[in-house]
Amino acid sequence: MAPSADLVDPDAGFLAALEATLGPGAVSPPEQRYLEEPRGLYAGEAAALLRPRDTAAVAAAVRLCSEARVGIVPYGGGTGLVGGQLRTGRPRPVILSLERMKAVRRVDAADAAMTVEAGVILVEAQAAAERAGLLFPLSLASEGSARIGGVLATNAGGITVLRYGNARELCLGIEAVLADGSVFNGLSALRKDNTGYDLKGLLVGSEGTLGVITAASLRLFPRPAETATAWLAVPSIAAALELLGRLREALGDAVSAYELMHGTGLAFVAETMPEVAQPLAERPLWSVLIEAGTGAGFGLAGRLEAGLEAAWGDGLIDDALVAQNAAQRAAFWRVRESMSEANRRIGAISSHDISVPPSRVAAFVEQGRAALEAVDPGLRINCFGHLGDGNLHYNVFPPAGRNRAEYMALLPRIRAGVYDNCVGLGGSISAEHGIGRMRRDDLARYLDPAKLAAIRAIKTALDPRGILNPGALLPD
Amino acid sequence: MAPSADLVDPDAGFLAALEATLGPGAVSPPEQRYLEEPRGLYAGEAAALLRPRDTAAVAAAVRLCSEARVGIVPYGGGTGLVGGQLRTGRPRPVILSLERMKAVRRVDAADAAMTVEAGVILVEAQAAAERAGLLFPLSLASEGSARIGGVLATNAGGITVLRYGNARELCLGIEAVLADGSVFNGLSALRKDNTGYDLKGLLVGSEGTLGVITAASLRLFPRPAETATAWLAVPSIAAALELLGRLREALGDAVSAYELMHGTGLAFVAETMPEVAQPLAERPLWSVLIEAGTGAGFGLAGRLEAGLEAAWGDGLIDDALVAQNAAQRAAFWRVRESMSEANRRIGAISSHDISVPPSRVAAFVEQGRAALEAVDPGLRINCFGHLGDGNLHYNVFPPAGRNRAEYMALLPRIRAGVYDNCVGLGGSISAEHGIGRMRRDDLARYLDPAKLAAIRAIKTALDPRGILNPGALLPD
Numbered sequence: 001m002a003p004s005a006d007l008v009d010p011d012a013g014f015l016a017a018l019e020a021t022l023g024p025g026a027v028s029p030p031e032q033r034y035l036e037e038p039r040g041l042y043a044g045e046a047a048a049l050l051r052p053r054d055t056a057a058v059a060a061a062v063r064l065c066s067e068a069r070v071g072i073v074p075y076g077g078g079t080g081l082v083g084g085q086l087r088t089g090r091p092r093p094v095i096l097s098l099e100r101m102k103a104v105r106r107v108d109a110a111d112a113a114m115t116v117e118a119g120v121i122l123v124e125a126q127a128a129a130e131r132a133g134l135l136f137p138l139s140l141a142s143e144g145s146a147r148i149g150g151v152l153a154t155n156a157g158g159i160t161v162l163r164y165g166n167a168r169e170l171c172l173g174i175e176a177v178l179a180d181g182s183v184f185n186g187l188s189a190l191r192k193d194n195t196g197y198d199l200k201g202l203l204v205g206s207e208g209t210l211g212v213i214t215a216a217s218l219r220l221f222p223r224p225a226e227t228a229t230a231w232l233a234v235p236s237i238a239a240a241l242e243l244l245g246r247l248r249e250a251l252g253d254a255v256s257a258y259e260l261m262h263g264t265g266l267a268f269v270a271e272t273m274p275e276v277a278q279p280l281a282e283r284p285l286w287s288v289l290i291e292a293g294t295g296a297g298f299g300l301a302g303r304l305e306a307g308l309e310a311a312w313g314d315g316l317i318d319d320a321l322v323a324q325n326a327a328q329r330a331a332f333w334r335v336r337e338s339m340s341e342a343n344r345r346i347g348a349i350s351s352h353d354i355s356v357p358p359s360r361v362a363a364f365v366e367q368g369r370a371a372l373e374a375v376d377p378g379l380r381i382n383c384f385g386h387l388g389d390g391n392l393h394y395n396v397f398p399p400a401g402r403n404r405a406e407y408m409a410l411l412p413r414i415r416a417g418v419y420d421n422c423v424g425l426g427g428s429i430s431a432e433h434g435i436g437r438m439r440r441d442d443l444a445r446y447l448d449p450a451k452l453a454a455i456r457a458i459k460t461a462l463d464p465r466g467i468l469n470p471g472a473l474l475p476d
Numbered sequence: 477m478a479p480s481a482d483l484v485d486p487d488a489g490f491l492a493a494l495e496a497t498l499g500p501g502a503v504s505p506p507e508q509r510y511l512e513e514p515r516g517l518y519a520g521e522a523a524a525l526l527r528p529r530d531t532a533a534v535a536a537a538v539r540l541c542s543e544a545r546v547g548i549v550p551y552g553g554g555t556g557l558v559g560g561q562l563r564t565g566r567p568r569p570v571i572l573s574l575e576r577m578k579a580v581r582r583v584d585a586a587d588a589a590m591t592v593e594a595g596v597i598l599v600e601a602q603a604a605a606e607r608a609g610l611l612f613p614l615s616l617a618s619e620g621s622a623r624i625g626g627v628l629a630t631n632a633g634g635i636t637v638l639r640y641g642n643a644r645e646l647c648l649g650i651e652a653v654l655a656d657g658s659v660f661n662g663l664s665a666l667r668k669d670n671t672g673y674d675l676k677g678l679l680v681g682s683e684g685t686l687g688v689i690t691a692a693s694l695r696l697f698p699r700p701a702e703t704a705t706a707w708l709a710v711p712s713i714a715a716a717l718e719l720l721g722r723l724r725e726a727l728g729d730a731v732s733a734y735e736l737m738h739g740t741g742l743a744f745v746a747e748t749m750p751e752v753a754q755p756l757a758e759r760p761l762w763s764v765l766i767e768a769g770t771g772a773g774f775g776l777a778g779r780l781e782a783g784l785e786a787a788w789g790d791g792l793i794d795d796a797l798v799a800q801n802a803a804q805r806a807a808f809w810r811v812r813e814s815m816s817e818a819n820r821r822i823g824a825i826s827s828h829d830i831s832v833p834p835s836r837v838a839a840f841v842e843q844g845r846a847a848l849e850a851v852d853p854g855l856r857i858n859c860f861g862h863l864g865d866g867n868l869h870y871n872v873f874p875p876a877g878r879n880r881a882e883y884m885a886l887l888p889r890i891r892a893g894v895y896d897n898c899v900g901l902g903g904s905i906s907a908e909h910g911i912g913r914m915r916r917d918d919l920a921r922y923l924d925p926a927k928l929a930a931i932r933a934i935k936t937a938l939d940p941r942g943i944l945n946p947g948a949l950l951p952d
Contacts, residue, residue, distance in 0.1 A: 108833070108835070110717070110833075110834070110835035111833040111834055111835045111866075113833070154670065155670050155674075157668050157670075161667060161668060162667075165645075166668060168674065168677075169641075169645060178926055178930065182925070182926040182929065183926055184924060184926040184927055184930070185924045185926070186924060186927060188833075188902055188903075188904065189833045189902065190831045190832070190833065190866065190902075190903065190904050190907070191637060191638075191831070191864075191865040191866060191867070192633050192637060192642060192831045192862075192865050192866070192867045192904070192907040192908050193831060193904035193906075193907060194630065194631050194633075194681055194904070194906045194907060194908055194909065194910045194911070195904055195905060195906050195911065195919055195922075195923055196911065196919060196923060196927060196928070196931045196949060197678055197681065197682055197686075197930075197931050197934060198631075198644065198674075198677050198678060198680070198681055199927050199930050199931070201644075201674050201677040201678070202673055202674060202677070202678050202934075204674070205670060205673065205674055206673055210673075222724065222725055241586070248698065249698055249771050249772075250771060250773075251771070252728055252729065252730065252770055252771050252774070253728065253729045254728065294728055295725050295726060295727075295728050296725075297726075298728070355666045355667070355668045355669060356666070357584070357586075357587040357589070357664075357665045357666065358586070358587055359584070359586035359587045386668075388667075389667040389668050390587075390666065390667060390668070391667070391668045426664055426665065426666075427664075427666065428664065428666050428668070428669035428670070428671055429671060430669075430670045430671050431666070431668040431669060431670060432668050432670055433670065434670045435670070435671065435672065443671055443672060446671075447671055447672060448660060448661045448662060449658070450654055450658040450659060450660040450661070451660055451662060451672060451675050452672070453658065454654065454660070454673075454675050454938060455672045455673050455675070457937040457938055458673060458678075458934060458937055458938070460937065461933040461934055461936065461937030462930060462933055462934070473672060
């Protein structure tokens with residue numbers, strides 16, 4: 001039940017054997033940047049960094065590690081926020097970076113699909129689709145660094161899930177190296193395939209604990225010919241949801257992003273990033289950034305403006321600014337994308353990535369405020385996120401003028417307050433960031449026991465030696 | 477490795493214990509209809525029929541069967557076409573029918589979701605959504621009998637996958653009884669949930685071999701205010717695909733069905749079901765039934781007609797008939813839905829449910845014709861299906877005037893011809909029907925070996941005694 005208890009620290013002889021197999025330059029001491037958590041929360045440890053050039057080399061490396069019982073931490077862009085890419089303590093693992101596997105193997109416009117290797121950076125995948133006149137819609141804050149392998153291993157979400165789905169839904173097939181070094185050749189581009197269990201869907205979101213994804217076949221979509229973007233001040237979350245329902249009816253499936261932001265977050269941006277211009281002079285309690293896209297000839301901008309005008313008449317919005325050009329659209333998005341950095345500069349005590357059914361978001365926010373006031377009335381909350389998905393990034397800060405270190409003793413009560421509230425409303429304690437090593441105890445506490453038992457059984461079945469990302473998702 | 481080798485035939489004492497636990501009337505001798513394959517290909521065997529009334533009773537039954545090592549065949553509407561619901565031979569299993577669990581537990585319009593029990597018939601689920609002003613889009617020929625549990629266990633597809641996805645994508649959460657009798661409480665209605673492996677997605681499509689689905693949370697959609705349906709004669713598959721691409725661009729994501737039919741199928745309908753009126757006087761080689769739906773005010777009918785007119789001008793269609801009213805729309809669909817019955821009356825030697833990337837459908841058809849001519853030049857082929865998904869129902873018939881029994885010796889060569897052609901084009905040997913017991917050998921032959929090994933390992937991990945649907949998907 002604790003397979004990685006038997007893992008060993010790789011010795012020089014093993015690393016030499018790895019290098020002999022993978023070729024010169026593919027095995028090196030780990031550079032510092034592979035051992036850093038993006039927010040500087042802690043440092044990882046590793047015996048070596050492997051950078052194989054192709055799937056056969058990944059398979060060979062996994063086979064050698066399996067035989068020697070050496071742990072492997074698969075590594076994409078290193079942007080994960082839950083420590084899935086960083087292991088501390090002994091025995092040390094090797095880091096297996098996919099960064100040299102960055103070929104776009106094919107783009108098949110006729111089938112609206114493309115096959116890319118795991119090391120392709122998300123923006124490069126988007127660009128490859130664009131060159132073929134198509135859209136790969138997955139978009140998230142770290143898209144300039146995150147690599148496709150990691151994006152799939154964590155089932156990344158982002159701002160377009162509302163319309164296009166999560167990474168899992170955008171993935172038609174994968175190629176992956178399993179724990180014994182065998183290669184799962186599942187790179188089909190089929191919309192329907194009922195030949196046995198959904199191994200692709202199982203590996204996607206398994207955080208590198210069941211296999212190393214080496215390539216993927218991804219779904220592409222038509223590029224919207226018309227795009228419209230607006231910044232809204234809304235009187236309440238309920239009003240924002242009512243408006244979303246109306247606009248989805250009026251615009252079909254055109255709404256691709258619907259981002260909610262609290263006034264506290266806008267104040268944080270104003271305080272720590274004054275160079276970021278904010279669309280409205282006043283900062284309302286709640287703002288929404290909406291984007292929609294359609295084919296040509298739809299008259300999207302006019303329809304959106306008509307919808308907003310009606311909503312204003314019905315009291316669903318207090319103010320609205322429709323982007324008049326690409327620069328204004330980018331300026332709106334810049335505010336939204338500055339939110340995480342502003343949070344970081346203020347310094348959260350505790351950060352959460354929760355989801356509830358959309359109709360429960362307002363209750364979650366209200367009850368959360370009450371629960372945290374009971375812990376300490378001075379605590380500040382900034383929440384923002386993907387309202388259409390019921391997904392909030394919910395962050396708790398010390399009172400103004402104080403720093404997080406003074407409040408760390410409250411952390412367990414804050415965390416329990418947030419998660420109890422979330423789970424009580426039928427929610428998830430990790431909507432899109434995953435579990436990694438930082439949410440492992442929370443998973444053990446809040447997950448359905450039958451699911452937890454099934455996860456353990458599957459892990460033991462597919463990785464009996466526990467070499468794949470040991471300590472991620474489940475304890476060692 | 478062959479866990480069900482240890483299964484036992486249930487004796488009277490065991491059945492009495494089951495009845496004592498499940499209550500009077502919940503355990504009975506199996507009626508004949510539970511033992512019939514829909515096409516009469518073979519008969520199943522079972523020691524008893526269990527009809528539990530709630531999830532706790534299902535869990536109790538599974539626990540007892542696990543302890544006694546009695547096999548369980550989960551049973552929905554009995555409409556499966558690959559024998560997943562029928563086991564032959566000893567030791568006999570019990571049939572666990574979910575038919576008494578048919579509550580619609582809740583419809584949550586605000587979150588576009590509903591929770592239904594496994595025994596709800598698909599048309600009843602559609603009706604429950606409709607009463608709430610919403611759409612549950614899953615639609616297939618057997619929807620009047622198929623039950624939600626079976627639809628999910630087989631990851632059913634049908635005619636609307638193009639727009640709305642397979643059953644797996646339409647399912648937000650499930651409740652299921654696992655092999656040890658524990659209950660997986662996963663009935664959330666979340667669009668984003670990254671807490672561990674995708675157990676829901678794994679159970680969906682596992683054909684009752686990993687758990688018994690007792691309830692599901694399903695995604696709902698806005699009902700289209702405008703619908704348009706047309707019957708087209710197209711000069712080629714390539715032209716039909718080109719047209720689909722154009723219409724998807726012109727109509728946004730509005731195209732919900734795009735069904736291809738070969739002239740042979742229309743001739744079969746004319747021959748065996750003369751009461752079914754066909755839209756066009758002539759029967760072209762290829763016909764398409766297209767349906768699209770949008771919100772109000774889109775002007776869908778006019779846009780579709782304009783698109784078809786342009787396509788006619790460019791030689792992409794030879795003829796088109798746009799349904800002018802609901803009766804005409806129903807008449808078009810009746811032809812499409814008569815296809816399977818007409819095939820049955822003609823009597824296929826071999827029936828297949830394959831998928832390839834859409835751009836390869838034409839090559840599949842052309843190469844398939846050549847491969848079967850090499851087997852016997854008199855063989856007739858009727859293929860039809862969901863062109864937008866690359867999914868064809870591909871059926872092989874004896875020459876006119878001959879019967880299938882005379883040609884059954886050719887079956888292995890026919891099957892190899894069809895599947896080798898399909899797999900060579902990157903396709904799947906089972907697009908939507910699953911594997912059951914009738915495609916088990918084909919799975920073992922054509923599936924990626926690493927995936928097959930993973931399937932075996934997962935099955936052994938989650939059902940170590942092999943009691944769940946023994947012999948389905950994998951050999952005993």
